[in-house]
Amino acid sequence: MRQTRDWENQYITQKNRYPMHTPYGAYETVEQALAGNRNASRFVMDLNGDWKFKMYPSPEAVEAFYEENFDHAAWDAIPVPSNWELQGYGKPVYTNMLYPFKREANGEAFEIEITEGTYELNAPYVPEKNLTGCYFRTFEVPTDYIGRQLLIDFGGVESCFYLWVNGKQVGYSQDSKVNAEFDITEYVQEGTNTLAVQVMRYCDGTYLEDQDYWHLSGIYRDVRLVSKPVQHILDYKAETLFTHPDYTKATLSVTIWPDNSKPLYGEYHAKVTLYDAEQNKVTEMDSRPFAECGFYLMPKFIATVTAPVENPALWTAETPTLYTLVVELQNKENETVDIESCKVGFRQVEINSRGVLTLNGKRLVIRGVDRHDFCAETGRTVSEEQMRKEIAVMKRLNFNAVRTSHYPNSVKWYDLCDELGIYLVDETNLETHGYGGQLSASAEWTAAYLERATRMVLRDKNHPSIVLWSLGNESGAGANHAAMHGWIREYDKTRYVQYESGNPKSNISDVICPMYPTMSWLEDVMADDSDLRPFIMCEYAYAKSNSNGNFKEFWDYVNKYPRFQGGFIWDFADKAIAIQKEDGSIKYGYGGAFDEDVTDPVPDMCLNGVVFADLSYKPGAYEVRNGQSPVTIEQVKNPYTGETVWVLANRYHTLDLSHLKVRYEIVQNGEMLAKGSYPAFYTAPGTTETLPLPELPAKLHGEAYVNYYVELAQDAFYAPAGTELYRRQIPVTSGVYLADEK
Structure with a gap:
């Protein structure tokens, strides 16, 4: 019988890991707590920086590098946080469905012959060639930390790791997208201490992390030492x-x-x-x-x-x-x-008796986008500056929501969404796309599934930006999902749960959240009153290349059916990796650019963003901005008089239109004849206001239009005054004569 190893045993997801909780600030004063900077206290120590590093071909090849007398002098230096593939160790692998394992059918345990000559993956086992990165550094424990409880917090490590302090093993952890914390009080001493971390690229948890993204490894989020009083x-x-x-x-x-x-x-x-x-x-x-x-x-x-x-x-x-x-x-x-x-944030999320998701009693419309926690230059190490830039671009494109596809993001992302105003669907770090739905129905994997959901919720529960929890992505639907749903709904009675794969019922998902529905099926669902759940697309309007041309059709339906409440475009930004060329210029690489062993059948499938990797707009971004705009100019007919008028429609949830200005241009055969703007509109949310057409010149000929532009009236954090958020072109058909008419 094969001897099980921690990283090939779905029952061992951690050893000695501290319970998950709301992130600590260990504040010294109430004033410090009000400022809310979790790194400002003297009882929080930043352990980021250059660490000693050596790559080994497998865990078995690792030396006793954690021992205090081990010589690390010849080791390299690597920045923490970072992904080691982007520092020259190993190669990044992009896949959609495939696992990043090189399939060789050579008798290794991670593949099993199910019929003669046919091999399938065999969870929980992983390849023997399992790159293992070993990190080492020293740190100082000051006098005022002694007598307190010391916790070391790893924001994200992929895919699993062991931890030693002063040569003694402290613990083990997997689930690479949420924090892992350890109590090291009994392992440290005043003064100089040693810290050693062994990270394996693959573990049994990798079978639950088959997301459509670049597979990257290492200590890629912040590392902190937190000192708490004994009673805390x-x-x-x-x-x-x-x-x-x-x-x-x-x-x-x-x-x-x-x-x-x-x-x-x-x-x-x-x-x-x-x-x-x-x-x-x-x-x-x-x-x-x-x-x-x-x-x-x-x-x-x-x-x-x-x-x-x-x-x-x-x-x-x-x-x-x-x-x-x-x-x-x-x-x-x-x-x-x-x-x-x-x-x-004082807000209440409810599903009313008509199956409509509401926020503070009003219908919530999701103008959403799926986002990977990823940066072209730094991989899954994403700075606050980058996050702020992304939110600003989203706001300019009229997005109001993000699904954290397909795993929890850095804690800082949630802070910013609370502060700047983005609704979130917080998604469990769970996808078994390349394995199918077997694990989701297996009791042997129940604990691993449930733990991923509970740890996400326990960490992120206090963020008002989160309006829905998600059970993960593309893993079929099974009893393990029902267990996750049940725990979350009992623990958090203020939010609901969504999940798409397998077309689950209400015991797994409180929301109907399909991918890429047809319009005919959507109409069938809207006509079916036997299942009154909100309908929010978890993915739609796939944004690869020059796409999104039929985008407005979705929003015609959103405006028609109250239970059809929008969705999340796949996806926000191209997931390309920046490669610096010899001349110093940058090119962007996709699957296959690094001569990696595993390449997706569609290697550029990672390039499906509304915006490019540098956050500049693709052509479709303008269509998206206009199609989902919360302010529109529409032609309506008076049901009593039959008169047709143009109106300004406000589909914001809360705001009136006083933060916007409406200007126009009168254009004839491409030449602007006149321009102007309207006084401020104070149109209430959910209402319309007549938009009087501007006075037209006495004679127009050829093609004539009134072009309307809705712009910010004042500076906002995401754009200066005058930034366009919506436009509409109205053809002028009355009083226009052809150029050769006399």
């Missing part, structure tokens, strides 16, 4: 609940979990304070001591506090008003020993 807040969950139909009365509910592994934790209590956007105190609550919380078969020793909030400023992607919640752990003398904080 383990986690907390903030929920905003509304019972009043006009959304003027809210209840803030906060649940706080102490670290229940520390003696006497029950003597402590939580102080919870809510501040508004100007940092004025809104409300303050104190829990009972944790020892007095809960009873009988209810969860014990966990505190929940609630407070009414009158007339809260509501969070939407159009009005992303944020409050700040500060949670303090206090002892019996009411002395604060630990402080954490998060942003709070």
Whole structure:
């Protein structure tokens, strides 16, 4: 019988990993917590930078590099965070459905002969040639960290890794797209310490990570050391609940979990304070001591506090008003020993009795795009600056939502979407596209599936930008998905769950979220009142090459059927890798550009963005911007008089149109004859306003048009005043004569 190894055992997804929680800031003061910079405290140490690095062909070839007397002098230096393929070690592999394994049918365990001469993949086993990158560095533990709990936090490591501190093995982790944290208190000493990490390119978890993307490896997100007091807040969950139909009365509910592994934790209590956007105190609550919380078969020793909030400023992607919640752990003398904080957005997501997804009681329309957490120059190491640029481009193209296809993103992405206003579908790191749906129905993989969902939710739960959770992508539909759905809906009663693959029913998905539906099928679904779930396309309008020409048809249907609520275009930006040529110029590579062993049958299938890899617009981007614009100019007929008029339609969720200006040009045979602009419109959301046509010149001949442009009236974070968001051309047919007419 084959001896199982940790990285080939779906039952071993971690060893000694710390429980998942809302990201820590370990703040020193309330003022620091209000600022919300999780890296500002002296109790948070940045471990990014150059680490010693050596690549081995397989895990078995690795030396005892973690031992304190091992000589690393001849090792290379590698930046952390980064993907090692982009630093010259191994090769990036792009695939859509294929796993990145070289298939050789040579008797290795990862392939099994199912009929004579026919081999299939054999999870959980992976190829023996499994590139293994070993990292080493030293770090200093200051005096004021001693006597506290020390946690090391890896933001993202692909695909699995072991950790040693001072020569002693601390633990193991997989699930490459969310944080992995370890308690290293018992392993460190004051002064100089050693840190060693062994990363394997493949593990059994790779079978659950067969996304349509570049397969890249290494420590690719931030590494931090966090020092917490012995008695500390383990986690907390903030929920905003509304019972009043006009959304003027809210209840803030906060649940706080102490670290229940520390003696006497029950003597402590939580102080919870809510501040508004100007940092004025809104409300303050104190829990009972944790020892007095809960009873009988209810969860014990966990505190929940609630407070009414009158007339809260509501969070939407159009009005992303944020409050700040500060949670303090206090002892019996009411002395604060630990402080954490998060942003709070007052909003409520519901599916009404007609099957319409609503936000704050109003129909929510998703003008969405699928996005990979990826940058052409740096792979899956994506800077805050890059993220801000992407959100600005999305806003200029009238996108209001992102599906984190197909895995949780960097924590910073969610912070920015809260701040700048983007709705999110947060997607579990799960896709078995090249393996089919077998694992989704297998009880042997239930724990691995469920853990990926629970860890995502536990990390990201406090972000108001998240309106839906997703169970992953293209993995069939099975009992494991139903288990994920059940846990999420019980833990988080403020959001819903979506999943596409296998056309699942409501026990797996609260939303009908297909890929690339036909218009005829869509009409059939809209006519079927036996399944009143919202209909939101998880992928549509595939944006490869010069596409998106039929885009407006989708939005005609969105405006026609209340339950058809938009969708997510596949996808945002071309997933190309920047390659610097000898002359210093940049070219962009796709599948096969690196002479890799595995190449997708359609090697340029990674180039399917609305925008290019450098975020410049493709031709289709202008069609997308216009087709999904929340403000349109339309021709309507008065049902009583039969008169036809032009109107300005406001399809924003919350905003009126005062932030926009409408200008026009009168054009004859390509020559502009006149131009002008209208006074500000204050058209309320969901309504229309008559748009009077400008006065036309006395005589027009040939082709004549009125060109309308809707632009920003003031500077916004994403664009200056005058930036165009929509245009419409109206032909002039009355009073026009041909050039040769007398």
